[in-house]
Amino acid sequence: MKAPDYPHTRATLxxxxxxxxxxxxxxxxxLRRIRAQLGAAAxxxxxxxxxxxEPARGPALGTISVRTRRALFSWLWDPELNFGEGYMxxxxxxxxxxxxxxxxxxxxxxxxxxxxxxxxxxxxxxRAAREHVHRHYDLGNDFYRLWLDxxxxxxxxxxxxxxxxxxxxxxxxxxxVCRKLRLQPGERVVEAGCGWGSLALHMARHYGxxxxxxxxxxxxxxxxxARAREEAMAWRVEFVEDDYRNITGQYDAFVSVxxxxxxxxxxxxxxGDVMHRSLNGAGRALLHFIGRNQAAPLNAWIRKRIFxxxxxxxxxxxxxxxxxxxxxxxxxxxxxxxxYAKTLEHWxxxxxxxxxxxxxxxxxxxxxxxxxxxAGSQASFSTGGMQLFQVVAAxxxxxxxxxxxxxx
Amino acid sequence: MKAPDYPHTRATLxxxxxxxxxxxxxxxxxLRRIRAQLGAAAxxxxxxxxxxxEPARGPALGTISVRTRRALFSWLWDPELNFGEGYMxxxxxxxxxxxxxxxxxxxxxxxxxxxxxxxxxxxxxxRAAREHVHRHYDLGNDFYRLWLDxxxxxxxxxxxxxxxxxxxxxxxxxxxVCRKLRLQPGERVVEAGCGWGSLALHMARHYGxxxxxxxxxxxxxxxxxARAREEAMAWRVEFVEDDYRNITGQYDAFVSVxxxxxxxxxxxxxxGDVMHRSLNGAGRALLHFIGRNQAAPLNAWIRKRIFxxxxxxxxxxxxxxxxxxxxxxxxxxxxxxxxYAKTLEHWxxxxxxxxxxxxxxxxxxxxxxxxxxxAGSQASFSTGGMQLFQVVAAxxxxxxxxxxxxxx
Numbered sequence: 001m002k003a004p005d006y007p008h009t010r011a012t013l014x015x016x017x018x019x020x021x022x023x024x025x026x027x028x029x030x031l032r033r034i035r036a037q038l039g040a041a042a043x044x045x046x047x048x049x050x051x052x053x054e055p056a057r058g059p060a061l062g063t064i065s066v067r068t069r070r071a072l073f074s075w076l077w078d079p080e081l082n083f084g085e086g087y088m089x090x091x092x093x094x095x096x097x098x099x100x101x102x103x104x105x106x107x108x109x110x111x112x113x114x115x116x117x118x119x120x121x122x123x124x125x126x127r128a129a130r131e132h133v134h135r136h137y138d139l140g141n142d143f144y145r146l147w148l149d150x151x152x153x154x155x156x157x158x159x160x161x162x163x164x165x166x167x168x169x170x171x172x173x174x175x176x177v178c179r180k181l182r183l184q185p186g187e188r189v190v191e192a193g194c195g196w197g198s199l200a201l202h203m204a205r206h207y208g209x210x211x212x213x214x215x216x217x218x219x220x221x222x223x224x225x226a227r228a229r230e231e232a233m234a235w236r237v238e239f240v241e242d243d244y245r246n247i248t249g250q251y252d253a254f255v256s257v258x259x260x261x262x263x264x265x266x267x268x269x270x271x272g273d274v275m276h277r278s279l280n281g282a283g284r285a286l287l288h289f290i291g292r293n294q295a296a297p298l299n300a301w302i303r304k305r306i307f308x309x310x311x312x313x314x315x316x317x318x319x320x321x322x323x324x325x326x327x328x329x330x331x332x333x334x335x336x337x338x339x340y341a342k343t344l345e346h347w348x349x350x351x352x353x354x355x356x357x358x359x360x361x362x363x364x365x366x367x368x369x370x371x372x373x374x375a376g377s378q379a380s381f382s383t384g385g386m387q388l389f390q391v392v393a394a395x396x397x398x399x400x401x402x403x404x405x406x407x408x
Numbered sequence: 409m410k411a412p413d414y415p416h417t418r419a420t421l422x423x424x425x426x427x428x429x430x431x432x433x434x435x436x437x438x439l440r441r442i443r444a445q446l447g448a449a450a451x452x453x454x455x456x457x458x459x460x461x462e463p464a465r466g467p468a469l470g471t472i473s474v475r476t477r478r479a480l481f482s483w484l485w486d487p488e489l490n491f492g493e494g495y496m497x498x499x500x501x502x503x504x505x506x507x508x509x510x511x512x513x514x515x516x517x518x519x520x521x522x523x524x525x526x527x528x529x530x531x532x533x534x535r536a537a538r539e540h541v542h543r544h545y546d547l548g549n550d551f552y553r554l555w556l557d558x559x560x561x562x563x564x565x566x567x568x569x570x571x572x573x574x575x576x577x578x579x580x581x582x583x584x585v586c587r588k589l590r591l592q593p594g595e596r597v598v599e600a601g602c603g604w605g606s607l608a609l610h611m612a613r614h615y616g617x618x619x620x621x622x623x624x625x626x627x628x629x630x631x632x633x634a635r636a637r638e639e640a641m642a643w644r645v646e647f648v649e650d651d652y653r654n655i656t657g658q659y660d661a662f663v664s665v666x667x668x669x670x671x672x673x674x675x676x677x678x679x680g681d682v683m684h685r686s687l688n689g690a691g692r693a694l695l696h697f698i699g700r701n702q703a704a705p706l707n708a709w710i711r712k713r714i715f716x717x718x719x720x721x722x723x724x725x726x727x728x729x730x731x732x733x734x735x736x737x738x739x740x741x742x743x744x745x746x747x748y749a750k751t752l753e754h755w756x757x758x759x760x761x762x763x764x765x766x767x768x769x770x771x772x773x774x775x776x777x778x779x780x781x782x783a784g785s786q787a788s789f790s791t792g793g794m795q796l797f798q799v800v801a802a803x804x805x806x807x808x809x810x811x812x813x814x815x816x
Contacts, residue, residue, distance in 0.1 A: 159811065293732065315738055323701070330701075330723055332741065333738060334739075334740060335737065338809065384737060399791075403567065405815050
């Protein structure tokens with residue numbers, strides 16, 4: 001299976017070859033401009049002919065090598081997009097610890113609010129949403145099985161101890177979600193965006209609730225349904241291959257883990273409407289999503305190659321558009337960004353161990369895109385560029401809300 | 409001592425007297441209009457001559473009696489302001505459980521977003537802030553001692569068990585604040601709005617930090633300083649009689665409990681600037697404030713008689729104006745509105761027990777104003793009209809933030 005939109009074979013082309021030409025004064029000027037943008041980052045920059053710029057202070061943590069003139073000027077022209085393009089195709093290479101070097105660079109860059117104006121984002125109608133989901137989540141269950149945990153949970157885990165295994169941390173996360181929702185046996189839950197179904201099955205098995213779980217990814221839904229049958233849970237958990245906008249019925253709890261990022265800002269009002277009409281008077285909602293401290297579009301390269309249509313909102317944007325219109329009351333917010341950095345570290349190390357298999361399934365370019373995505377995301381969470389929020393909300397007038405909160 | 413702006417003596421005037429005139433068709437029409445506004449609320453309405461409107465359904469929980477035509481039409485004309493005015497002066501009276509009846513009425517009223525447009529709020533410059541603080545917090549320490557806890561904490565308590573005493577719950581709240589801030593011995597803390605100094609002293613005594621605590625109320629500052637000297641804590645806790653805008657220096661923690669309500673929305677940017685310049689790179693901030701689910705001015709009567717210049721913001725307003733401009737990261741939000749309803753219940757019962765002393769210090773009108781304020785606030789928190797938020801924030805790039813959160 002080939003992933004769409006990943007130009008292939010070029011990475012191997014550039015891996016060992018160097019252009020014959022020596023770097024010019026213009027090339028070196030361009031590299032100095034990039035050096036200036038990276039400020040104090042302890043990163044060495046190198047051109048194809050061996051020309052090198054050392055960091056302003058201290059020893060370098062590693063080297064970013066530019067192998068072609070085109071990659072050099074593309075990077076300078078639009079760093080947010082073209083650093084990733086160059087890395088993916090192999091015309092930019094990195095020697096050293098990838099996430100560590102990216103952290104160094106992210107800390108040196110200006111805040112995401114200072115992005116160019118042309119980075120706008122279109123509305124995700126149902127068709128676009130389906131296409132976006134297909135491009136990422138239908139890469140094949142075999143691919144995700146290479147590097148996800150046993151339960152196939154593709155969202156931030158919760159590490160009660162930093163040394164916990166990924167498997168344990170994903171179970172702890174699912175438990176944390178259930179406990180924050182105060183699930184009671186016999187209650188009805190609706191899940192908007194259910195991945196491979198692990199949370200829905202966990203809620204039904206351990207908390208005695210019935211679940212209707214929605215997802216647009218046919219591969220994920222097929223996997224989840226098979227699992228529900230195998231585990232004799234199909235009578236308690238219904239997996240629906242449909243858009244969250246088509247949720248019907250009323251429930252005691254509404255849960256959405258890692259989907260709001262794909263809803264797109266223009267549709268937050270709709271998302272709030274769905275939450276509102278789906279919850280009964282004593283209903284609770286838990287939203288788990290990647291967010292930001294300040295509003296800004298998602299990294300352009302990530303949107304082009306990894307998550308088309310995705311957006312990481314601020315709490316303010318979610319509260320304003322999703323919760324306030326329906327008088328929802330925010331009960332509880334927790335920021336788990338360090339947990340996501342740790343989760344991504346686990347995924348990246350597992351991906352590295354299975355890299356050969358990923359290249360065999362797709363190609364070298366795909367593998368490079370994914371290693372950059374995983375390392376870059378880890379660096380974004382560890383440097384505070386991205387946040388992971390869990391928000392619990394209830395109806396404003398609901399007095400069945402808890403007096404004390406749970407902790408992990 | 410007389411509190412400013414509390415018209416006195418009228419309450420006793422109306423307490424036993426009834427106007428001689430019988431109610432007219434217009435009076436009864438007005439009462440029916442009020443009845444309609446109260447919708448399904450199980451409240452009986454009565455006029456001075458014995459004319460009564462029963463609730464639409466079920467038995468009444470109590471009776472609201474209108475004793476004068478002026479009070480009747482004033483109430484109808486501007487219920488938000490004039491119900492309180494009438495109650496305070498005794499021309500409106502309530503038979504039955506005051507907070508219970510107010511809860512019934514609040515549940516029936518439209519959401520606060522539907523308020524008239526003329527309810528605007530002026531900016532609180534330093535002079536206005538000083539005047540507002542003086543009017544409320546300088547009523548005299550003897551007055552507050554009548555009904556506050558031993559530590560004189562005039563903010564929402566935290567009840568680990570619902571049956572905890574107010575004294576224990578205030579200690580638990582102070583501990584919760586310190587634990588959320590992860591105070592370490594030797595750290596420096598600045599407090600914006602310190603009341604009678606209980607939290608500052610608690611932090612210094614039990615967490616080994618040094619504190620600079622700011623407050624505009626000269627009565628409170630004098631009390632706090634005396635206490636610091638008595639408890640031999642003056643070397644660790646400095647009480648400064650000044651506006652929070654004049655905070656200088658850099659600190660490990662910034663804490664503000666029950667002051668943001670008095671800052672006024674136009675000054676949130678300034679408040680954020682002060683927080684920003686006061687915190688070092690690893691600094692943490694805790695904001696504890698009365699808030700709302702949807703933006704709306706504070707009740708007009710409360711602003712006229714109890715808290716001039718006060719405003720209860722949404723989380724969105726605080727995040728947008730205080731935290732986002734400086735890339736603060738929201739780590740943790742907890743909503744304690746049920747704890748505030750319980751705190752207010754304690755205060756109200758204690759106030760009732762000391763009512764005679766309050767009347768002797770001020771007068772009957774003052775006592776009625778305060779019993780309405782305490783009962784109305786209790787009802788606002790118990791019905792979800794008001795929220796109590798504790799927000800913990802840190803610098804976006806700070807990685808000393810905790811992995812797991814505390815709970816009460």
